[in-house]
Amino acid sequence: MRDPAELLAADRAHVWHPYGPMPGSAEPLLVRSAAGVRLRLHDGRELIDAMSSWWAAIHGYRHPVLDAAAHRQLDSMSHVMFGGLTHEPAIELATRLVAITAEPLRHVFFSDSGSVAVEVAAKMALQYWVSAGRPGKCRLITWRGGYHGDTLHPMSVCDPVGGMHSLWQSTLPAQVFLDPPPAGFDAEPDEAYLRQWDQALAEHADSLAAIIIEPVVQGAGGMRFCSPGYLTALRELADRHSVLLIFDEIATGFGRTGALFAADHAGVAPDICCLGKAMTGGYLSMAATLCTSAVAEQICRGPVPVLAHGPTFMANPLAAAVSLASIDLLLSQDWQASVSRIEAGLRRALAPIGALPGVREVRVLGAIGVVQLAGPVDVPAATAAAVERGVWLRPFRDLIYTMPAYLMGDDDLAAVGAAMEAAARAGAGPAAG
Numbered sequence: 001m002r003d004p005a006e007l008l009a010a011d012r013a014h015v016w017h018p019y020g021p022m023p024g025s026a027e028p029l030l031v032r033s034a035a036g037v038r039l040r041l042h043d044g045r046e047l048i049d050a051m052s053s054w055w056a057a058i059h060g061y062r063h064p065v066l067d068a069a070a071h072r073q074l075d076s077m078s079h080v081m082f083g084g085l086t087h088e089p090a091i092e093l094a095t096r097l098v099a100i101t102a103e104p105l106r107h108v109f110f111s112d113s114g115s116v117a118v119e120v121a122a123k124m125a126l127q128y129w130v131s132a133g134r135p136g137k138c139r140l141i142t143w144r145g146g147y148h149g150d151t152l153h154p155m156s157v158c159d160p161v162g163g164m165h166s167l168w169q170s171t172l173p174a175q176v177f178l179d180p181p182p183a184g185f186d187a188e189p190d191e192a193y194l195r196q197w198d199q200a201l202a203e204h205a206d207s208l209a210a211i212i213i214e215p216v217v218q219g220a221g222g223m224r225f226c227s228p229g230y231l232t233a234l235r236e237l238a239d240r241h242s243v244l245l246i247f248d249e250i251a252t253g254f255g256r257t258g259a260l261f262a263a264d265h266a267g268v269a270p271d272i273c274c275l276g277k278a279m280t281g282g283y284l285s286m287a288a289t290l291c292t293s294a295v296a297e298q299i300c301r302g303p304v305p306v307l308a309h310g311p312t313f314m315a316n317p318l319a320a321a322v323s324l325a326s327i328d329l330l331l332s333q334d335w336q337a338s339v340s341r342i343e344a345g346l347r348r349a350l351a352p353i354g355a356l357p358g359v360r361e362v363r364v365l366g367a368i369g370v371v372q373l374a375g376p377v378d379v380p381a382a383t384a385a386a387v388e389r390g391v392w393l394r395p396f397r398d399l400i401y402t403m404p405a406y407l408m409g410d411d412d413l414a415a416v417g418a419a420m421e422a423a424a425r426a427g428a429g430p431a432a433g
């Protein structure tokens with residue numbers, strides 16, 4: 001490897017990082033390799049990865065099964081265009097996704113990232129109503145506190161404050177926002193809250209194409225959990241007010257919340273569903289938008305009887321082959337027991353943090369552990385405290401959280417808990433002690 005100091009200087013000079021300034025202000029850690037749940041840095045230090053590369057690497061890094069699938073696919077082809085051509089990895093993956101998601105979801109549109117999968121979902125919903133002769137139904141309704149990606153249409157349904165909508169007022173479509181869902185996975189759905197939805201849907205029905213939400217867990221918008229009962233209620237409201245229902249399962253899919261898909265907690269099927277992140281086991285960039293036959297048929301009855309979208313790298317065979325291997329690996333084991341074990345380990349490890357000064361709340365659901373502070377996290381201080389204890393964490397806003405790979409061992413989980421405690425102490429700032 002080239003001299004690390006030189007590499008980091010070039011990184012600062014040329015490479016833009018997520019949500020970062022140019023040139024970079026904080027020095028990123030230089031990773032040389034990764035295996036299992038560990039990142040290996042250029043200087044030989046090893047960190048337990050508590051983030052799973054933004055929740056995607058559910059089987060850890062360099063898993064032999066996924067590595068083998070990638071090698072096998074490389075030996076036949078890494079990519080061919082999808083217009084006019086097709087291939088086994090895409091066909092198998094689409095078939096598998098249809099088999100494991102809710103029954104009415106029958107058709108799969110592949111794209112290269114979660115944000116694009118949400119763009120496609122929005123396009124499907126809008127085009128559905130154009131085809132139905134109701135082009136005025138072109139807006140989306142959601143609850144605040146959500147996150148759906150960084151391209152423009154998905155951004156328009158992200159939380160207006162967290163998504164910095166003020167910066168984009170002149171460009172973003174104006175969507176309809178309601179309060180965030182009342183918190184608590186185990187809480188009963190709040191009737192008064194659902195009346196707000198009923199009223200908003202009645203008021204705006206003529207201009208609304210679809211409801212879009214993250215089912216059960218709001219991820220990058222704030223790591224909040226809500227009752228699956230809201231999914232049942234929104235399904236009923238969507239039907240009653242003639243709007244489509246889109247579930248963005250990009251963060252929640254593939255077991256993260258303790259069910260294979262978060263909608264499974266309620267047994268509710270959306271009209272359109274977005275998948276991404278963990279779909280490839282964190283190996284490659286691929287996402288999918290699924291829809292029902294009713295949606296597909298309506299779109300294709302319209303004046304433009306096709307879905308007008310087609311990414312260059314659509315259905316990339318390499319990513320599809322690894323996704324298929326990742327899904328089959330997940331389903332071939334008792335993944336629910338693994339996620340339950342992680343849930344129990346996180347509850348044990350995080351419970352004492354709730355009593356620390358400056359900590360507002362600790363919450364755990366499935367393989368998601370969250371420590372919410374009373375104010376913004378001092379991110380450099382919190383990260384440094386975790387790294388000192390051999391753990392990689394990436395807090396944001398007032399949140400220190402972990403989304404471990406499902407195979408993380410109990411000792412590593414305990415180490416993640418200890419690092420989160422250290423991060424909470426360091427990141428809550430001097431005022432909190």
Ligand SMILES: *Cc1c(COP(=O)(O)O)cnc(C)c1O
Binds near residue numbers: 113248251
């Ligand atoms: C990460 C995420 C996205 C965006 O996915 P990208 O692959 O980053 O574009 C969309 N929706 C949800 C719920 C996400 O967590």
